[in-house]
Amino acid sequence: MGWLTMSRHAMGGHATAKAYLDDQFTYSRDVEGGTAGLKVLASSCLQNRTYYAAAQVITNGVGGEVFAIICKVLWNPHSKTGEQFGYKDMSESMGPYEDNCPQNILDLLTPTQSEYALDWRRRCAENLKRRARKIEDGDRIKLAAAITFTDGHVGDEFIVQKRGRKLSFRDPEGHCRYRISRFMDLAWDVVPRTKVHKTLFA
Template sequence: MGWLTMPFTSMGGHASAKAYLDDQFTYSRAVEGGTAGLRVLASACPLNRTYYAAAQVMTNGTGGEIFAIVCKVLWNPNSKTGEQFGYKDMTETMGPCEDHCPKTILTLLSPTDNEHARDWRRRCAANLARRARTVADGDRIRLAAPLSFTDGHVGQEFIVEKRGRRLSFRAPDAHGRYRITRFMELDWQIVPVTKVHKTIFA
């Protein structure tokens, strides 16, 4: 489907993208033989950019298959054209490029044989695993590919400098410190360091 855009006044009083989309994807309508619809069991919309939801198929009030809905979100409060909010909805069977679905939603989904959905779930799981990694102050890390910085430095290995939750990176042979955007989502590994222990003579 394409994009659906609107002013905030058309959001039915909902103050956030998450609240509006939860309402849009939770519904019940009369069909021959009873009712059919969807129910959002869990959802998230980090920074109003991408909406992820676990939606359950409802038939005559009984819950069935649970699948993922993904929406690209437009959030532009200062729009001069009135397109302050918009979204483009997809299901996981369409293999969305957006693959940072929270674990709390992935764990609710029903098993599927759809290859596009299975690939999307694998990508989401891989991203979760990357973000779950930890580094300590002083660790030496090696990126899968070199990075270039505005001062002209090109580097692939760095020493981690950790101050609380803030990370900076120092080139092993230089004094410059660098920021690496979305570091936890990149491919990298910790370089083992051989520690030499002092010999103690009796």
């Protein structure tokens, strides 16, 4: 499915992309033999760029399968063209590239046989695991692949300098500090520290 764009006026009074999409994917329609629809159980719209939702199939008022809906989002409240909002929706069974779904949404999904959906859920879980890794000030880390910086330095090992939530990385052989974008998404390991024990004499 392609992109659907609109003005804020066309969003039916919804103030955010998340609120509009929650409403779009929660509905009930009359069908032969009763009603059919969807209900959004939980959703998130990370940085107004990607919307993730756990949507439950509702048949004649009874809840059934729960699957993931993913939408790429365009959000530009100050658009001069009048198209402040746009989205492109996909289901997990389409194997979307976006794979940063929050854990609380993944936990609501029911089992599936779709290989694309299973692969998407696996990728989301791996990303969550990477972002949950702990790192402390002074840790020495080794990247799976070396990075080339704008000053020409090429390196794969750095000393972590942590100030609150901000991270910088010092070259172990010098004093230069660097920023590494999307660091928690990269493959890296903490280099074990060698501990020197004191010698005790009887």
